[in-house]
Amino acid sequence: MPKLTPTTRTTPTRLPKRVDYDLELIYEILDEGLYCNVAYVQDGLPFMLPTGYCRIGATLYIHGSVGSHMIRSIEHGADLCISVTLVDGIVLARSAFHHSINYRSVIMFGKPFLVENEAEKMNVLAQFTNHFADGRWDDVRHPDDAELRRTAVLGIRIEEVSAKVRSGPPKDEESDDNWPCWSGVLPLQYTAGAPQEREDAVPGMVLPDYLKNYSRKK
Numbered sequence: 246m247p248k249l250t251p252t253t254r255t256t257p258t259r260l261p262k263r264v265d266y267d268l269e270l271i272y273e274i275l276d277e278g279l280y281c282n283v284a285y286v287q288d289g290l291p292f293m294l295p296t297g298y299c300r301i302g303a304t305l306y307i308h309g310s311v312g313s314h315m316i317r318s319i320e321h322g323a324d325l326c327i328s329v330t331l332v333d334g335i336v337l338a339r340s341a342f343h344h345s346i347n348y349r350s351v352i353m354f355g356k357p358f359l360v361e362n363e364a365e366k367m368n369v370l371a372q373f374t375n376h377f378a379d380g381r382w383d384d385v386r387h388p389d390d391a392e393l394r395r396t397a398v399l400g401i402r403i404e405e406v407s408a409k410v411r412s413g414p415p416k417d418e419e420s421d422d423n424w425p426c427w428s429g430v431l432p433l434q435y436t437a438g439a440p441q442e443r444e445d446a447v448p449g450m451v452l453p454d455y456l457k458n459y460s461r462k463k
């Protein structure tokens with residue numbers, strides 16, 4: 246897969262070797278992530294909201310109530326900055342200064358467009374539902390006309406984007422080589438707990454395969 250071209254906004258000022266524009270890496274992070282943070286400015290004030298998303302090809306989609314502050318503020322093409330972060334571990338150095346986090350993150354810039362075509366909107370909502378658990382859309386009731394009218398779907402092209410990755414052990418100063426404390430990485434990952442069926446469950450429902458051994462890794 247090709248690499249994106251860096252822009253002024255996606256060019257790092259620090260640690261450039263950790264930043265990448267490789268689309269395969271960017272898509273991998275976006276597909277593993279569960280939610281994003283959407284930042285926008287309204288009336289000169291910054292806002293940032295966490296929200297779900299899905300990716301279809303080279304477009305990231307978010308959705309929300311047509312009445313939400315975020316949707317009303319951005320639906321006409323506001324400038325957005327969106328981030329997705331996967332935390333892979335806590336980096337415990339010998340010095341406080343060199344403590345860090347192992348991560349894979351994506352930052353993207355763009356202006357959203359409103360998805361108005363009904364078939365396209367339904368397709369995005371299907372992918373959105375499957376982003377929670379692959380195959381979920383086939384099992385659930387699909388949105389009716391009223392629900393579709395109440396839901397705004399926005400797309401943002403994946404064009405001005407960077408990924409950044411930190412991995413590996415702590416990096417300490419040589420002068421701390423003998424500092425007497427445990428040092429290394431504590432790996433972290435999403436793990437699903439045991440599924441909790443709702444109390445008013447329809448009798449006889451079995452746990453779908455996509456919830457067995459659930460993992461965000463694709």
Ligand SMILES: Cc1cc2nc3c(=O)[nH]c(=O)nc-3n(C[C@H](O)[C@H](O)[C@H](O)COP(=O)(O)OP(=O)(O)OC[C@H]3O[C@@H](n4cnc5c(N)ncnc54)[C@H](O)[C@@H]3O)c2cc1C
Pocket residue numbers: 254255256257258259264330332346348349350351352406407408409
């Ligand atoms: C979970 C986590 C924890 C972090 N903790 C710290 C911390 O404690 N202290 C610290 O200094 N930094 C931390 N970082 C790194 C931080 O995100 C910045 O990359 C770093 O601080 C450089 O910031 P800058 O203002 O110099 O940005 P610049 O490097 O100037 O940013 C320019 C452009 O580079 C790209 N870029 C920068 N950072 C990222 C990123 N994380 N992901 C994708 N693209 C990026 C973006 O396109 C951005 O617009 C952390 C990152 C993550 C994901």
